[in-house]
Amino acid sequence: MVEGRWLHYATQEEIKAGRTTDVYFLRTVEILKAEGRNPHVRAEFVAKSLPGGMSWAVLAGLDEVVGLLDGIPVDVRAMPEGSIFYPYEPVMEISGPYLSFAVLETAILGLICQSSGVATKAARIRRLAGDKTVVSFGARRIHPAVSLAVERAAYIGGCDGVSVVEAAELLGQDPTGTTPHALILIMGDTVDAMLAYDRILPPEIPRIALIDTFQDEKFEAIRVAEALGDRLWGVRLDTPGSRRGNFLRILEEVRWELDLRGFQHVKLIVSGGLDEDEVVRLRHIVDAFGVGTSISGAKTIDFSMDIVEIEGEPIAKRGKMSGAKEVWRCPATGAGRVTRLGDPPPADLCPDGVQPERALKPLLREGTLVAPLPTPSEIRDHVINQLKTWPLE
Numbered sequence: 001m002v003e004g005r006w007l008h009y010a011t012q013e014e015i016k017a018g019r020t021t022d023v024y025f026l027r028t029v030e031i032l033k034a035e036g037r038n039p040h041v042r043a044e045f046v047a048k049s050l051p052g053g054m055s056w057a058v059l060a061g062l063d064e065v066v067g068l069l070d071g072i073p074v075d076v077r078a079m080p081e082g083s084i085f086y087p088y089e090p091v092m093e094i095s096g097p098y099l100s101f102a103v104l105e106t107a108i109l110g111l112i113c114q115s116s117g118v119a120t121k122a123a124r125i126r127r128l129a130g131d132k133t134v135v136s137f138g139a140r141r142i143h144p145a146v147s148l149a150v151e152r153a154a155y156i157g158g159c160d161g162v163s164v165v166e167a168a169e170l171l172g173q174d175p176t177g178t179t180p181h182a183l184i185l186i187m188g189d190t191v192d193a194m195l196a197y198d199r200i201l202p203p204e205i206p207r208i209a210l211i212d213t214f215q216d217e218k219f220e221a222i223r224v225a226e227a228l229g230d231r232l233w234g235v236r237l238d239t240p241g242s243r244r245g246n247f248l249r250i251l252e253e254v255r256w257e258l259d260l261r262g263f264q265h266v267k268l269i270v271s272g273g274l275d276e277d278e279v280v281r282l283r284h285i286v287d288a289f290g291v292g293t294s295i296s297g298a299k300t301i302d303f304s305m306d307i308v309e310i311e312g313e314p315i316a317k318r319g320k321m322s323g324a325k326e327v328w329r330c331p332a333t334g335a336g337r338v339t340r341l342g343d344p345p346p347a348d349l350c351p352d353g354v355q356p357e358r359a360l361k362p363l364l365r366e367g368t369l370v371a372p373l374p375t376p377s378e379i380r381d382h383v384i385n386q387l388k389t390w391p392l393e
Contacts, residue, residue, distance in 0.1 A: 007144075007145055008143075008145075009143075009145035009146075012067075015068065015107050016068060016104075018103030018104060018107075020106060020107050020110075021103040021104070021105070021106045021107065022105075022106045025102050025103045025105060025106065026103060028102060029099055029102050029103060032098070032099060032102075033099070038097050038098060038099045039097070039098055039310050039311050040095070040096065040097055040098075040310070040311055040312075041095065041096070041097075041098045041307050041309065041310050041311075042093060042094075042095040042307070042308055042309035042310075042324055043093065043094050043095070043305050043306060043307045043308065044090040044092070044093045044305070044306060044308055044325065045090060045091055045092040045093070045094075045108075045109075045112065045303050045304070045305050046088060046089070046090050046091070046303065046304060046306065047085075047087055047088075047091075047301050047302055047303045047304075048087055048088060048302075048304075049087055049302065050087055050120075050301065050302075051117070051298075051299035051300075051301070051302075052299070054120070054124075055086065055087075056084050056085065056086055056120075056390075057084070057085060057086075057116055057117075057120040057301050058082060058083070058084055058085075058116060058119040058120045058122075058123045058156075058157055058383055059078075059079050059080075059081060059082065059083045059084075059085055059091050059092075059112065059116055059119075060081060060082070060112070060115035060116045060118070060119035060152075060153045060156060060157065061081075061111040061112040061113075061114070061115030061116060061149075061153070062078055062080075062081040062092075062112070062363070062373075063081065063373055064111045064115075064149070065078075065092070065108055065111050065112065066363065066364065066369060066373065068104060068107060068108065068111065069094075069101065069104070069108075069364055069367060070364075070367060070368075070369070071367045071368075072096075072100050072101055072104075072367045073096055073097065073100050073366050073367050074094050074095065074096030074097075074100055074101055074364065074366070074367060075094070075095045075096060075362075075364060075365050075366065076092065076093065076094050076095075076362075076363040076364035077092070077093045077360040077361065077362055077363060078091065078092040078093070078360060078361065078363045079091045079092070079327070079359050079360060079361070080361060080374070080379075080382065081156070081373075081374065081379050082119070082156055082374075082379035082380070082382040082383045082386075083359065083382070083386075084123075084334065084383070084386045084387075084390060085327075085336070085359075086336055088338065089327050089336055089338055089359070090325055090327060090338070090360065091112075091303070092112070092360075092363075093324070093325075093360065094108075094305075095309075098307075105305050108305065109303055109304070109305060112301070112303055113300040113301050113302065113303050114146075114149070114150075114153075114300050115149060115150075115152075115153040116153075116300070116301040116303070117298040117299055117300040117301050118150050118153035118154055118157065118295060118296065118298045119153040119154070119156055119157035119383070120157065120298065120301065121157070121294060121295050121298035121299075122134070122136070122153070122154045122155075122156075122157025122158050122159050122291075122295050122298075123157040123158045123383055123387060124276060125158070125159075125276065125279055125289070125291055125294070125295065126157065126158025126159065126383075126384065126387065127158070127387045128276055128279045128280050128283070129279050129283055129289055130283055132283055132286060132287060132288060132289060133160045133161075133269075133287065133288035133289070134158065134159050134160055134288070134289050134291060135159060135160060135161045135162070135163065135176045135288065135289070135290045135291070136151055136154035136155065136159045136161070136162045136163060136291065136292075136295055136296070137163050137271055137290040137291060137292040138150070138154070138291070138292035138293055138294075138295050138296025138297065139151065139163060139164045139167075139296065140292070141292060141293045141296050141297050142296045142297070147164050147166075147167060148164070148166060148167045148170060150296050151163075151164050151167035151168075151171075152167060152170070152171060152376060154295050154296070155167075155171050155173070155376055155380060156376050156379040156380045156383060157295075157380075157383060158380060158383055158384055158387070159291075159295070160176075161173060161174070161175070161176030162175065162176065163175055163176055163177045163290075171376045171377075172375070172376070172377065178208040178209075178210055178236050178269070179193065179194075179197060179208070179209070179210050180210070181210065181213050181238075183197075184210060184213040184214070185213065189214070190209060190210070190211060190213055190214060190215075190220050190223065190224060191223050191224055191227045194207065194209045194224050194227065194228060194232075195227060195228075198228060198231060206233035206234065207228055207231050207232050207233050207234075208232075208233055208234045208235065208236055208269060209221075209224040209228075209232065209234075209235050209236065210235075210236050210238060211224065211235045211236065211237060211254075212237055212238055217235075217237055217250055217253075217254055218250070218253045218254050218257050220235075221235045221254045221257065221258055221266070222257055222258070222261065225258055225261065225263040225266055226261070230265065232263070232266050233266070233267060234266055234267035234268065234269050234287065234288070235254065235258075235266060235267075235268060235269065236269040236270070236271060236290070237250065237251065237254070237268070237269070237270050237271075237272075238270075238271045238272045238290075247270075247278070247282070248281060248282060248285070251268055251270070251282065251285050251286065252285065254268065255268060255285060267287035267288065268285065268286050268287050268288075269286070269287060269288040269289075269290060270282060270286050270288075270289060270290070271289070271290030271291070271292065272290075272292075273292070273293065273294075274289055274290070274291050274292070274294065275291075275294040276294075279291075306320050308320065308321070308322050308323055308324065308325070309322065309323060309324055323340060323341070324340070324341035324342075325338050325339065325340060325341055326338070326339050326340070326341050326342075326343065326358060326360065327358070327359035327360050328345050328346055328349055328356040328357070328358065328359065329356065329357050329358075329359040330349050330350040330351075330354060330356055330357075331350075331354065331357055332350055332351055332354045332389075333350065333351070333390070334386065334389070334390030335349055335350070336349075336359065337349050337356070
């Protein structure tokens with residue numbers, strides 16, 4: 001352990017100074033400086049493929065990229081944060097003196113690769129859940145130093161709420177959560193724990209009972225519903241996969257018994273190892289999903305940064321297309337096309353009467369932000385609007 005630092009994390013200053021870079025960039029800088037070479041380059045960020053064969057992903061992490069590049073003499077074009085993109089589409093381009101940002105490539109990729117992976121998984125869950133509530137519950141599966149970034153990505157990807165207190169505050173939201181098994185175990189009874197919860201906590205906090213600690217979920221649901229009556233907002237089943245058996249059948253039993261006794265207002269919330277398949281299987285009966293590891297531990301989007309132009313001349317490594325590019329997007333269908341920068345918009349990309357739009361927008365000019373960044377809520381709205389209208393898988 002480094003003296004004075006018990007958490008293994010890098011500070012903002014260390015990241016911006018290039019201390020989190022791969023060492024070969026430091027060696028490259030040393031060589032280029034000794035050779036007196038610092039060409040103006042254009043570099044683009046592209047994902048050639050997406051995890052699991054997905055056909056689309058959501059771009060996230062740009063706000064941190066802006067902070068990293070602030071004051072550095074580069075120009076940046078990028079898709080707006082929250083944009084849905086497809087493989088082989090450049091999502092961001094940096095142009096400027098190579099040595100001004102060479103040691104930051106590792107950090108830039110890390111910022112957008114992880115956040116985009118989390119936002120993409122959240123967006124997929126959001127789309128599959130339909131109009132049901134989705135809450136991010138995955139902070140306990142990741143390093144706490146990055147929990148704020150992960151929760152932000154989950155929220156802008158489409159989650160309705162997050163559980164981490166500080167993350168929710170930064171997002172301008174109230175943190176979302178119910179009760180842990182620890183409270184019920186210490187109180188010794190589910191009903192006693194919920195009565196204390198109801199007695200002590202402010203009335204604006206929903207009364208949601210965790211019903212799988214001691215007894216069968218059906219009987220615990222009946223007990224807490226009879227004890228709290230109209231004050232009970234919902235019941236949560238956090239039963240792990242190893243114990244739940246036929247989870248759908250358990251939920252059907254709980255719903256039946258509650259409705260039979262006049263508790264139709266009590267909502268069903270599920271959590272515990274959920275992923276896309278279970279969301280689809282349970283969404284017709286469940287009112288809210290608490291999704292943890294599958295979002296916070298989402299596979300990263302494998303972006304790479306590649307130089308495509310040096311001193312205005314097209315150049316690229318094997319397997320890459322050289323030269324500056326434009327990405328066109330049809331606002332009606334979500335279809336995209338990559339062309340050479342300066343080419344006219346493709347006439348056949350959109351239906352008649354609809355004009356293609358440039359997907360890459362100016363973000364930084366000489367290290368200065370061109371326009372104010374959108375709020376997390378505005379980014380989330382952008383994602384959800386795309387999910388509603390685009391013909392995604």
